[in-house]
Amino acid sequence: MIEIYDTTLRDGTQGEGVTFSVTDKLRVAERLDAFGVHYIEGGWPGSNPRDIEFFAQAKGRTFRHARLAAFGSTRRKDTPVDADDQVRLLLDASTPVVTIFGKTWMLHVLEVLQTTPEENLAMIADTVRYLKAHGKHVVYDAEHAFDGTKDNREYALATWKAAEAAGADCVTLCDTNGGSLPSEIAEIMGYARRHLTVRLGIHTHDDTGLGVANALAGVEAGATHVQGTINGYGERTGNCNITSVMPLLQFKLKLPNVPAASFPQLKELSQFVDETANIRPNPRLPWVGSGAFSHKGGAHVNAVQKVIRSYEHIDPALIGNTRHVLISDLAGRSNIVMKARELGFDISNDTPQLRDMLARIKALEHQGYEFESADGSLALLIRRSLTETFTPFVVEAYHVSVRRDGRDSNCEAVVKVRVGDDSEHRVAEGDGPVNALDAALRSALVRYYEQLDDVKLTDYKVRIIDSRTGTAARTRVIIQSSDGTAEWGTVGVDDNIVEASLQALVDSLEYALVRSGVTMPAQEVRR
């Protein structure tokens, strides 16, 4: 079995824009444990008080699968290990596992540490032996293992042997600078495998886009322990992305790692960590990205419709992802049919309304509409072409004003809506014109449709789509909404940003009503 060692909470937090509070760290650790990783590196107690606090709070928790690791370095040069504060903090963290890094590369020994090759070996051996004597499972991270070996093979091996002889449970070769090639990783890992009996690990970085490939090369050459981060968080371009490594091991190399039953939760885990770190999910992320199984080209979609595996390397459900059909200028009939089915409509390539639907979508796209992230608006369009439907409400008039008084600015919206034979007139204030409009519209509608109370706007994006006309450019607004269980996007386009926003808002609320199954004519709704 390949051990998965997660360092999202330590190496991952070195990434730009990644910060976790102590509570965030505990929540992420819980999720990683539930998913079934073998080790969770919680932080470096010697580097900051937040990590000390994390370990203090983690003491009271029980983890089912994972063992918690504290990270630190070997003792300082010319200092007895039991007098080294940083090593003492590692013991104070009270984790079952301690991971320490030490130097492999002579350049670092001589010029960065400014010590002798012999003292470096003693620093490694003393620290490992001391931690073992305190009952710890010890992972030794050999920093610059590959660059160091390229420089001096004998000395590199001597440092790893020092850790092995002192009782380390795992020696992890680190491509700290991220510049090695898979062939170099394989050669050097093989060299270590021939001369050591201890478990070998691999820790790579993604500086040249090879983080995951290098980790796999390490595994194929004998490593049985892989270190990395969820979604590849980490310094510079990031660490080895274990969100890719785990399914690669499982489905491509057929090497068991985390429990097989966990894989359908992989996408959810990836999203959870992004949400906790407040990072926008990357749609191009392999395996778990929202675009990983999206089909856009008409020919692809046509083929996928006939034989699913013709353009997919794996069934997306295995890792909790879903197939998406993107609607675009390239849209053919098959795209629309698949998209309509994805949205729950019963439709085939022979449905007569299909031709009109396609023409309408293309005409709207020509005006600047975009349906790829506006599935709510698309569903409404398909629904209107397929069936006679009632309109739950109509905005008859609106007025928005923005006023600035000293340092305070105020927005007010007045909306008149018709629901069946009724008419409602509401005023609301908001942080901005769209916010005020949304508030007024909702307060007018919620007495007819209580379920709109649960609908929230989660994102609002504005794009200028034709800059040639300067200020008269058309504006496309995309709104994402959620009712707590589902998310949908809606789109509006107009010369006027407020009008475009209103279109997207109206679609958002109408789609929420369609989703909730409102079918009776609105005029029958009694007060």
Ligand SMILES: [Zn+2]
């Ligand atoms: Zn690292």
